[in-house]
Amino acid sequence: MKEEQLDINNIGQYINTIQCCDCLEGMRRLPDKCVDLVVTSPPYNLKNSTGNGMKDGRGGKWSNAALINGYATYDDNMPYDEYCKWQKECLAEMYRLIKDDGAIFS
Numbered sequence: 001m002k003e004e005q006l007d008i009n010n011i012g013q014y015i016n017t018i019q020c021c022d023c024l025e026g027m028r029r030l031p032d033k034c035v036d037l038v039v040t041s042p043p044y045n046l047k048n049s050t051g052n053g054m055k056d057g058r059g060g061k062w063s064n065a066a067l068i069n070g071y072a073t074y075d076d077n078m079p080y081d082e083y084c085k086w087q088k089e090c091l092a093e094m095y096r097l098i099k100d101d102g103a104i105f106s
Contacts, residue, residue, distance in 0.1 A: 024086075027093035035097040038104040042090065043076045045083045 011034055019026050078086065094104050 024089055024093060027090075027097060030097055032096055033099045035094075036099055036102050038094050038098060038102070040090075040094070040104070040106050042087065042106065045076055045078055045080070 011031065014030075098104060
């Protein structure tokens with residue numbers, strides 16, 4: 001089911017709130033140019049990265065990190081092409097949402 005886009009006149013109900021949802025689904029509900037600032041820390045796909053962050057199981061500088069065993073709902077191990085596609089979709093949504101004088105920090 002496709003999510004409805006929010007009414008820009010009713011956007012106030014979302015100010016200073018936390019939305020627990022898939023990031024793409026949540027962003028797709030918002031109207032264009034309604035966000036002043038995006039601060040994000042996306043998963044870096046360390047268990048399937050081109051830099052072998054955790055791919056071989058040793059973990060390198062992350063050997064003691066909780067991520068080595070995966071998170072509760074995400075194991076940071078997407079196929080590379082799928083990960084790139086997902087990140088491009090997220091960035092496209094952020095760019096659509098950010099106001100002309102806004103900023104994105106990652």
